[in-house]
Amino acid sequence: MQRRRILIVEDSPTMRQLLMFALKRLPNVEIVEARDGMDGLRKLTGDHFDLALVDINMPVMDGLKLIRLIRDEEALAHMPIAVITTEGAEEDRARALALGADAYLTKPVQAGRVLAVVRELLKV
Amino acid sequence: MTQREGDLFERATEFLAMFRRGAEFTRELVEENARLRRKLHELETRQSDAAQDPKEWERLREELTERIQGLESERQDALERLRALEQENRHFARRCVEIEEENNSLANLYVASYQLHSTLDLPEVLRIVVEIVINLIGAEVVSVYAHDEKTGRLEPVAAEGRDRNRFPALAVGTGLVGVSVERGEILTREPGAAGAAEEPLVSIPLRVGDRSIGAIALFSLLVQKEKFNALDDELFALLAGHAATSILAAQLHAQSERKLNTMQGLIELLTR
Numbered sequence: 492m493q494r495r496r497i498l499i500v501e502d503s504p505t506m507r508q509l510l511m512f513a514l515k516r517l518p519n520v521e522i523v524e525a526r527d528g529m530d531g532l533r534k535l536t537g538d539h540f541d542l543a544l545v546d547i548n549m550p551v552m553d554g555l556k557l558i559r560l561i562r563d564e565e566a567l568a569h570m571p572i573a574v575i576t577t578e579g580a581e582e583d584r585a586r587a588l589a590l591g592a593d594a595y596l597t598k599p600v601q602a603g604r605v606l607a608v609v610r611e612l613l614k615v
Numbered sequence: 616m617t618q619r620e621g622d623l624f625e626r627a628t629e630f631l632a633m634f635r636r637g638a639e640f641t642r643e644l645v646e647e648n649a650r651l652r653r654k655l656h657e658l659e660t661r662q663s664d665a666a667q668d669p670k671e672w673e674r675l676r677e678e679l680t681e682r683i684q685g686l687e688s689e690r691q692d693a694l695e696r697l698r699a700l701e702q703e704n705r706h707f708a709r710r711c712v713e714i715e716e717e718n719n720s721l722a723n724l725y726v727a728s729y730q731l732h733s734t735l736d737l738p739e740v741l742r743i744v745v746e747i748v749i750n751l752i753g754a755e756v757v758s759v760y761a762h763d764e765k766t767g768r769l770e771p772v773a774a775e776g777r778d779r780n781r782f783p784a785l786a787v788g789t790g791l792v793g794v795s796v797e798r799g800e801i802l803t804r805e806p807g808a809a810g811a812a813e814e815p816l817v818s819i820p821l822r823v824g825d826r827s828i829g830a831i832a833l834f835s836l837l838v839q840k841e842k843f844n845a846l847d848d849e850l851f852a853l854l855a856g857h858a859a860t861s862i863l864a865a866q867l868h869a870q871s872e873r874k875l876n877t878m879q880g881l882i883e884l885l886t887r
Contacts, residue, residue, distance in 0.1 A: 513722070
């Protein structure tokens with residue numbers, strides 16, 4: 492089975508650790524962390540990833556800007572993106588999806604829900 | 616033998632084998648046909664005998680009734696087994712959901728506890744406390760109060776969702792936060808319930824043994840968070856104990872660092 496690489500772009504160490512915990516239950520997955528949008532973009536453009544989990548409210552570069560830049564990048568245009576955020580308003584969801592996010596989850600998240608979305612996006 | 620004769624011989628052999636297989640198949644068909652004819656004749660004879668002989672007819676009827684009853688009983692057994700299996704499946708599905716929830720709760724509690732004890736830097740500890748309340752519980756507006764032992768008041772030291780300066784200092788024993796600190800109890804107010812506008816939904820007193828460290832107050836929840844659940848109660852209890860020890864440890868560490876710096880300064884002055 493092909494090894495999948497997932498990037499978690501999240502400024503909260505607590506959330507990063509919680510997401511790592513959940514994703515480690517998937518077989519054949521390598522998880523990489525980025526602490527803000529800029530760090531995320533650097534890692535995404537420097538290496539191959541099969542999926543990105545992106546927070547919206549982050550320092551340096553927010554998640555929405557990161558999504559826009561990812562979709563503008565030809566090599567990353569089709570990489571699945573799941574947003575995990577505290578922003579639960581419908582307009583925030585619509586904005587993120589319009590920019591090119593493939594899934595939108597609101598905090599607090601259940602590990603099972605995250606895994607279900609990741610499995611769907613990775614088709615595993 | 617020439618090549619052409621060889622090919623012809625080979626094809627003739629193949630044709631012969633095919634013909635033999637056809638003959639064998641036809642013979643089997645004829646035999647099966649004869650067997651079915653005999654069976655039909657036997658059944659017709661039995662039916663005709665039974666029709667003429669009431670005893671034979673009765674015996675045949677009883678035989679068939681017994682067979683039907685046997686099949687009915689087998690069907691009943693199968694249905695009962697199916698029902699038992701379905702019940703077992705439902706039980707396993709429920710257990711699976713419960714285990715998934717327990718797993719999720721344990722992961723949240725482990726991560727919260729791990730993060731709280733990951734640093735001795737006070738601002739970092741306070742940031743982690745707020746982060747846990749926002750990300751794992753789903754609070755929108757939160758404030759952390761430190762208990763000032765000199766004045767006896769609760770001073771806001773960290774906040775999220777609203778500027779820290781907008782949270783006033785509180786007196787112990789007054790309001791939801793003050794009473795919760797005085798009693799050492801987690802006090803809650805249902806979201807949407809009537810009450811003073813400035814009163815929080817939850818107040819978590821922070822204590823280490825009998826020593827009051829402060830409190831965490833949750834004033835409102837994220838739009839997608841409708842109400843508190845069992846995991847939130849576990850997190851409140853965890854924060855009450857672990858956030859208190861982390862904050863106290865960080866405060867003591869900061870104090871000892873300050874004392875150490877002062878001592879070093881003095882030593883430097885004396886040895887100059």
